[in-house]
Amino acid sequence: MIEKIKWQGHSSFVIDGDPRIQIAPWRVVQEDAAPDIILVGHDHYDHCSPADIEKIRGDNTVVIGNEAVGRVVTGAKVIRDWQSISLGKASIKAVPAYSRDPRHPRRDRGLGFVISMQFYDIYYVGDSNIVPEMSMLRPDILLLPIDGYGRLSVEEALRLVTMLKPRWTIPYNWGRAGEEATALDAQSFKVRAAPHSEVLLLPVGQ
Numbered sequence: 001m002i003e004k005i006k007w008q009g010h011s012s013f014v015i016d017g018d019p020r021i022q023i024a025p026w027r028v029v030q031e032d033a034a035p036d037i038i039l040v041g042h043d044h045y046d047h048c049s050p051a052d053i054e055k056i057r058g059d060n061t062v063v064i065g066n067e068a069v070g071r072v073v074t075g076a077k078v079i080r081d082w083q084s085i086s087l088g089k090a091s092i093k094a095v096p097a098y099s100r101d102p103r104h105p106r107r108d109r110g111l112g113f114v115i116s117m118q119f120y121d122i123y124y125v126g127d128s129n130i131v132p133e134m135s136m137l138r139p140d141i142l143l144l145p146i147d148g149y150g151r152l153s154v155e156e157a158l159r160l161v162t163m164l165k166p167r168w169t170i171p172y173n174w175g176r177a178g179e180e181a182t183a184l185d186a187q188s189f190k191v192r193a194a195p196h197s198e199v200l201l202l203p204v205g206q
Contacts, residue, residue, distance in 0.1 A: 005122070007204055019088040021090065023038075041112055041124075042127060043065075044127070050073055063076040065079075068108065090117040092115055103150040121138070125145065129152060134160065142160070145171070149180075170202055171199065
């Protein structure tokens with residue numbers, strides 16, 4: 001399963017499985033195959049880009065998001081905290097995602113997602129600090145931010161990896177100028193998290 005996960009930069013991922021799942025498409029390139037599912041945890045522009053969604057969605061693509069996403073993306077299916085949906089061979093569970101930062105307050109009902117498919121649980125944290133709800137999860141694969149811009153910092157990401165102990169961890173929100181963590185931050189995270197998880201620093205687009 002791990003080889004089917006492709007990072008598209010910033011917070012965007014594709015899981016090239018059955019079904020094909022796109023997470024938070026932003027500045028993405030249209031591919032030959034439309035995703036079966038698009039997951040969008042909240043309505044900030046770098047997670048919820050209606051233009052990107054319309055560019056890649058097919059006639060049968062199911063877009064899943066929180067209430068704010070449902071207001072801006074035509075035809076989106078709205079789910080709430082801990083609600084699960086089974087689509088084809090995958091199960092999607094919504095997990096609360098929020099932070100102490102005013103950009104991601106609890107009242108906005110942002111979401112992360114646990115994607116269960118092919119006997120693996122993949123936890124996409126979304127834009128969140130460490131929150132109590134995370135203690136109930138035991139993912140095989142963890143996708144998490146490390147930039148600290150209203151989200152997990154490197155230090156918080158290390159604490160989360162220590163708590164959840166996933167087999168693999170893939171950080172995002174690093175490597176670009178501006179708000180993102182640096183490549184050096186990502187390398188440091190990989191080394192320090194090694195006792196608890198195998199950290200993969202994916203190249204963008206592969």
